[in-house]
Amino acid sequence: MISGTQISWRERLHASHVRVTSQRLAVLAALDGHPHSTANELAEKVDATDSGALTVQGAYVMLQQLEASGFVRRVSLPDSSSVRWETRVGDNHHHVQCVMCGRIEDVDCVIGKAPCLTPSDTHGMQILEAQIVFRGLCAQCAKSVDEEPSVQ
Numbered sequence: 001m002i003s004g005t006q007i008s009w010r011e012r013l014h015a016s017h018v019r020v021t022s023q024r025l026a027v028l029a030a031l032d033g034h035p036h037s038t039a040n041e042l043a044e045k046v047d048a049t050d051s052g053a054l055t056v057q058g059a060y061v062m063l064q065q066l067e068a069s070g071f072v073r074r075v076s077l078p079d080s081s082s083v084r085w086e087t088r089v090g091d092n093h094h095h096v097q098c099v100m101c102g103r104i105e106d107v108d109c110v111i112g113k114a115p116c117l118t119p120s121d122t123h124g125m126q127i128l129e130a131q132i133v134f135r136g137l138c139a140q141c142a143k144s145v146d147e148e149p150s151v152q
Contacts, residue, residue, distance in 0.1 A: 009071075018069050023054055027062055028071065031087050036075055036095075036104040038082040039063055077104065077133055092116065096134040100141035107134060 009028040013020045023046060030045040031037055039060040046054040063085050066072040075084040077097055092109045109116050115130040
């Protein structure tokens with residue numbers, strides 16, 4: 001299910017004339033339950049279900065197709081070795097990432113509409129979006145840093 005609606009992935013895919021397969025449904029369900037996953041993580045989660053084996057390459061190709069159809073969003077973050085994906089599409093939101101453990105969470109945009117920033121020079125381009133990533137320490141990592149004994 002997607003942000004407030006009760007329409008299933010099967011119904012949404014069908015309504016968009018995207019072929020409904022058990023693997024697509026499994027990938028979307030896994031991504032709903034584990035936002036900001038990599039293709040590798042999704043392939044492992046789908047492989048653990050009854051939907052059959054899914055290779056990392058197969059997951060990546062499927063995610064690109066789902067992105068082109070507007071069902072998933074690509075999330076590229078600094079210091080991340082892999083592209084991550086989410087099903088939260090159609091709104092303007094950002095991300096916050098812990099620099100220690102890598103945890104990623106969504107952050108709603110306070111402006112609401114894209115782009116959130118005005119660049120000093122657009123070089124003649126029409127700006128469609130601005131990606132903002134807040135980086136810091138999550139509460140658990142900050143606590144572990146505070147608890148480390150100081151070196152004298």
